[in-house]
Amino acid sequence: MNTPxxxxxxxxxxxxxxxAALDLCRERGLARTTVEEIAKRAGVGKQTIYRWWGSKAAVVEEALNERVITTTDFPDTGDLRADLRTQMAIIAQAFDSVEFAPYASLIAAAQDDPEVAESVRKNMIEPRVHACEERLRRGQEQGQLRTDVDVAEVVEFLYAPLYYRLLLRTRPVTLEQVDHVLDAAFRGVAPVRDDGSPR
Amino acid sequence: MNTPxxxxxxxxxxxxxxxAALDLCRERGLARTTVEEIAKRAGVGKQTIYRWWGSKAAVVEEALNERVITTTDFPDTGDLRADLRTQMAIIAQAFDSVEFAPYASLIAAAQDDPEVAESVRKNMIEPRVHACEERLRRGQEQGQLRTDVDVAEVVEFLYAPLYYRLLLRTRPVTLEQVDHVLDAAFRGVAPVRDDGSPR
Amino acid sequence: MNTPxxxxxxxxxxxxxxxAALDLCRERGLARTTVEEIAKRAGVGKQTIYRWWGSKAAVVEEALNERVITTTDFPDTGDLRADLRTQMAIIAQAFDSVEFAPYASLIAAAQDDPEVAESVRKNMIEPRVHACEERLRRGQEQGQLRTDVDVAEVVEFLYAPLYYRLLLRTRPVTLEQVDHVLDAAFRGVAPVRDDGSPR
Amino acid sequence: MNTPxxxxxxxxxxxxxxxAALDLCRERGLARTTVEEIAKRAGVGKQTIYRWWGSKAAVVEEALNERVITTTDFPDTGDLRADLRTQMAIIAQAFDSVEFAPYASLIAAAQDDPEVAESVRKNMIEPRVHACEERLRRGQEQGQLRTDVDVAEVVEFLYAPLYYRLLLRTRPVTLEQVDHVLDAAFRGVAPVRDDGSPR
DNA sequence: TGATAAACGAGACGGTACGTCCAGTCTTCTG
DNA sequence: CAGAAGACTGGACGTACCGTCTCGTTTATCA
Known part of the structure; x- marks a missing residue:
């Protein structure tokens, strides 16, 4: 762009x-949304879109970041697991709502477009992942998390199941799922010995 | 289709x-692959593609299912965790290879096309998930897995982190990741009490 | 063709x-008729058409020649003008009927396809033109036609106005037109009386 | 069309x-010319053709009307027969030249497409026919043409033989033909002198 | 407080690919 | 072995959008 x-x-x-972009994306997904439609619905010339954004995905990314997930803050009440539950519950609710559907479209668009991938990673995922990592690190320091685990991997461990359902749509993301994930993550799935210690 | x-x-x-479909999809992703190119590279009329498949995604799905992941079997040596590691290592290797890249494209295509989503779920994901679930159930019966967890959720718990990296590309899927996931899953991330039992 | x-x-x-060819051609003209339709309506394989004819135009030509204008004979009662009127009336009636519409399509097809043009000329036009020329020549010998005119041009002079209306569709070909054409033509080509007044 | x-x-x-349309049509006829070729040779998008014209025939019609037969005027020197000869000679020369070949293609296209037929009649034929009719009427008033003939039919009588050869290609349209046609026609339609002999 | 230059709406443009229709050929099975 | 059926390669169809490019028309600083 020649930077207007x-x-x-x-x-x-x-x-x-x-x-317009967000609405159309909710109605039929990003792949089925055209720049022409966005322009027409917004009562805008196509050039105005191309002047300020590199692609329709960039428009949707900005819209999501400005309208739908407006914060990267992570709660800190001192109780790590409770804070995680609070935060994950918000995400779960979002992932389960139609309002948020464009996010899945955006991740889809990122698969075959490195620029979109780069931008989504940098502007949407990383800030929130970092906030979570920091909270986990603080919990680790306070003895609420094992010290021999990589917090970055714990983030994946916790949030990946939500993304899994968001993207594969095998079943809906629910609050119950959040609890089960936290339970499995914190306790592990190995059977317990007689003395109560893990096998 | 009028069923030829x-x-x-x-x-x-x-x-x-x-x-042709698989090759093109590896070179530039499904979104940037056109039916016309597939036809030309295959030395085939476009109509022949439209006659037998509903979309380019359907072609790629069949190709992947027939060429790249040809089995749904799950190993059973009696040692659940070892069998999971064996199987997850195969998936991890696949997710990390260029050969397998079309799978991510396919999941992307499924986001805004319900027919593709339905088909991918039914023909690619479910058979493999079921095989894993059965293996987990046998492990459960043999006391190698807690009995109060839902095996379907354990599958997600184990494989979701691999899908997370496949689709968000924050970092590559590795064998190390598999080990960390299994470790976290089986032991939990909660710190260990003095007596060695989980918190 | 490899002459089966x-x-x-x-x-x-x-x-x-x-x-089938004739019917379809009447319904929507030769240009809008496809070999596939002819085959389907005839309950015949496409190959059977391609085996025996060089093009759909060839099929229509044969159909017309065999079904619609079945004779090249020219009447000869001794009265040239009366015979011409008889024959031209038949043509006029044909040119004005839907049954005969494929003939115009055929001439159209001949415009941009030399093979069709050649065949139509040879099999449809020339035999009938020759029959007319011969009748004119006999009339000439019997003093019913000026001897200093080229009979070939007289044929054109008489029939061209019918073709003009058939192909330009400015107005329908009628029996009245035939009379007017004969009237105009004969006053022109009639031999001169002894006294030098118009023939 | 939604009138851009x-x-x-x-x-x-x-x-x-x-x-491009005119050139291609001269090279291989309208039937063998595709919109795609016209667009490619003109260095233009196909849509630009479809935006402004209803069919390739419409393009050729406009091209002919603007480039090849640019006038509908009819000469009037006071001598009807001489003026007809002048005008018919121009037409004959045109009908015999390659430049003009697309006109035959156009009439062919009109056979099975009523819209093209309508348009050709209205934009190409009628204006010129009317000009000729008016000239004939003036001649009629000046005693150079019998008053009991329909000028519309005289036009056909004169020009039909040229169209006949143009479309049936039995032989080339020549200046000689024009003279023979005029000769035959005028002896027929010329008013009779006082003494009863042709004028 | 114009003037003037940028952004704007509108939409035509050269293109690419779409999904469909047929052409003419090839293949398989039936009478 | 001719024929029916119809799948095949291939090319053009007419349409939908792409991203670029004029056009006047607002709009918002600066002279």
Whole structure:
């Protein structure tokens, strides 16, 4: 892009584009949404979209980041498992709602487009993963998490099952799932010995 | 489709189409692969593709199922954790290889196309999930797995982290990851009490 | 063509093909008729058509020649003008009927296909033109036609106006037109009286 | 068509399309010319053709009307027969030249496509026929043509033989033919002198 | 407080691919 | 072995969008 003048940018058009993109993406997914439709629904020229974004995926990414998941903060009440539950419950609810469906489309779009992948990773996933990692690290320091595990892997361990259901749609993401994941993660699935210690 | 005569089908064309689709999908992803290219590379008329498959995704699905992951069997040596490691190591290796890249594209295509989603779930995921579930159930009966966990959720718990890395590409799927996942899953991430029992 | 065995040819299929071709051509013109349709309507394999004819136009030509204009004879009662009127009236009636519409399609097809043009000229037009020319020549010998005109041009002079309306469809070909054409033509080509007044 | 904005139309593309269409039509006839070829040779998107014309025939019609027969005027020197000869000679020369071949293709296309027929009649034939009719009427008033003939039929009588040869290609359209036609026609339609002999 | 330059809406443009229709050929099975 | 059935390769169809490119028309600083 030849970097147009940001100050002259029309905020009204920008908002209309984000709205239209998000709505269309909810109605039929990103793959079935065209730039032409977004422009028409937003009452905007196509060029205005191409001027400010690199692709329709970039529009949706910005829309999601600005409208749907607006925070990267992680709660810290001192009780790690409770805080994880709080946070994961929010994500679970989101993953289960139609409002959030464009996120799955976005991850899909990232599969065959390295630029989108890079952007989603950097702007959507990493900030939130880092916030979680830091919370886990604090829990680790406070003896609420084993010290011989990699917090980055724990994040995966906890959130991957939610992504699994979001993307494979084998069954819906629920609060119950969050509890079972936390349970399995914290206690492990190995059978317990007579003395109560893990096998 | 108006169901053409299966018996008159040309096996040679079928194979050429599967080959071409898989190759193109590896080179640039399913989204950037066109039916026209597949036809041209396979030396086939487009109609022959449309006659037998509903979409390019369906072609790739059949190709993957017939060429890349050809078995749904699950090992059973009597040692559950060892068998899981064996099986997960195969998957990890696959998820990390270029040969297998079309699978991620396929899951992406499924996001905004319910027919593809349905088909992938039914023909690719479920058979393998069921095999794993059965193995877990046998392990459960033999006291190698807690009896108060849902085996379906354990499958997710184990494989979701692999899918997470496959689809979000935060880092590569490795054999090390498999070990860490199994470790965390079997032991749990909670710190161990002084008496050695879980918290 | 590799000249298949004429004796084994199925007359039943041949008739069905001619019928189907003629009907379809009447319904929507030759240009909008496909070989596939002809085959299907005739209950015949496409190959059977390609085996015996070089093009759909060839089929229609044969059908017309065998079903619609079955004779090249020219009447000869001794009165040239009356005979011309008899013959032209038949043509006019044909040119004005739907039954005959495929003939216009055929001439159209001949415009951009030299093979069709050649065949139509040779098999449809020339025999009838020659018959007319001969009748004109006999009339010439009997003093019913000026001797300094080229009979070939007289044929054109008489029939061209019918073709003009058939192909440009400015207005329908009628019996009245035939009379007007004959009237105009004969005052022009009639031999001169002894006193030098118009023939 | 949903009537796009005429003012934004690219004249350069329009000219390139007319040129390409005319050339291709001369090389192999309209029936063997594809919209795709026209677009490619004109360096134009197919949509640009479909946006402004209803069919390839419409393109050729416009091209012919704008490039090849650019006038509908009819000469009037006071001598009807001489003026007819002048005008018919132009037509004869055109009908005999390769430049003009697309006209025959166009009439062919009109046979099985009522829209093309309608348009050719209205935009190509009628204006010229009317001009000729008016000239004939003036001649009629000046005693150069019998008053009991329908000028519309005289037009047919004169031009039909040229069309006959153009479309049936039994032999080439020549200046000699024009003279013979005029000769035959005028002896027929010329008013009779006082003494009863032809004028 | 114009003027002036950028962003804007509109949408035509050159292109690519779509999914469909047929052409003409090839293959398999039936009478 | 001719024929019916119909799958095959291939090419063009007419359409949908892509991303780019003019066009006037707002709109918002600066002279």
């Amino acid at each position: 003048n940001e100050q002259r940018r029309s905020e009204r058009s920008r908002q209309a584009i984000l709205d | 005569n299966e018996q008159r089908r040309s096996e040679r064309s079928r194979q050429a189409i599967l080959d | 065995n004429e004796q084994r040819r199925s007359e039943r299929s041949r008739q069905a093909i001619l019928d | 904005n005429e003012q934004r139309r690219s004249e350069r593309s329009r000219q390139a399309i007319l040129d």
